[in-house]
Amino acid sequence: LSYMIQNSRKPVVITGAQKPIDVPDTDARVNLHDSLLYASDPESQNVSIVFGGSVIAGTRAKKERAKSYNAFSSINYPKLADIRGNRIIRYIPPLHFNGGVQFCHDMNGSVCVFKLIPGISSDILSGLFSQFDCIILESFGVGGIPAYLMEEFTAQMQEHPEKLAIIATQVVHEGSDMNIYKVGRQVKEDYDLLETYDMTIEAAVTKAKWILAKDRGRTHSTIKRDFYSCINHDVLI
Missing domain, CATH: 3.40.50.40 (Rossmann fold)
Structure with a gap:
């Protein structure tokens, strides 16, 4: 998606869960809450994964754990942000785009x-x-x-x-x-x-x-x- 939707000022947020949403200890509800919080923030942009309290650029995300809630890691680049409760803690400032969004099919x-x-x-x-x-x-x-x-x-x-x-x-x-x-x-x-x-x-x-x-x-x-x-x-x- 990072290559099919480039220079997007609107965020495209991908999330999921390690356990189904209907089980008591699921991580689905937290991940969904964090994704909505991040997607609705005006500084969010481009394609990212929100999972386990971490916001990772789509091109840097890699699933390194099959069962743990912190399933995804950001490889060779810092996480874009952490989400703690209702607070987004950003580490990387938003990009400045030259021109509009580009769709590559x-x-x-x-x-x-x-x-x-x-x-x-x-x-x-x-x-x-x-x-x-x-x-x-x-x-x-x-x-x-x-x-x-x-x-x-x-x-x-x-x-x-x-x-x-x-x-x-x-x-x-x-x-x-x-x-x-x-x-x-x-x-x-x-x-x-x-x-x-x-x-x-x-x-x-x-x-x-x-x-x-x-x-x-x-x-x-x-x-x-x-x-x-x-x-x-x-x-x-």
């Missing part, structure tokens, strides 16, 4: 997340590059491509220069930095690869879908510009 679903595991065969790369318009590689640590995959990855990049490759990290917190190690730095320089930095993998996937649908006559420079443009607090570079 199209998404390109040809995006794949390829999670690297130790010893995975390089043969899978040819299938991914031939089938998908965008491949997001979830690599280890700060990001990079293991040396034994480099030959096949290089061959696929040369054979499919129109495909979009993005490097992400499997580590939830603190983001990627391909410049730290030689294997990551070299491949990034050779192909001007995009990397997610502090973005969540969920935001990176959806942003890639939005960009591929939006930039039909795309060039690498326009894709790079759009991917690193900040939408609802999704990236800091």
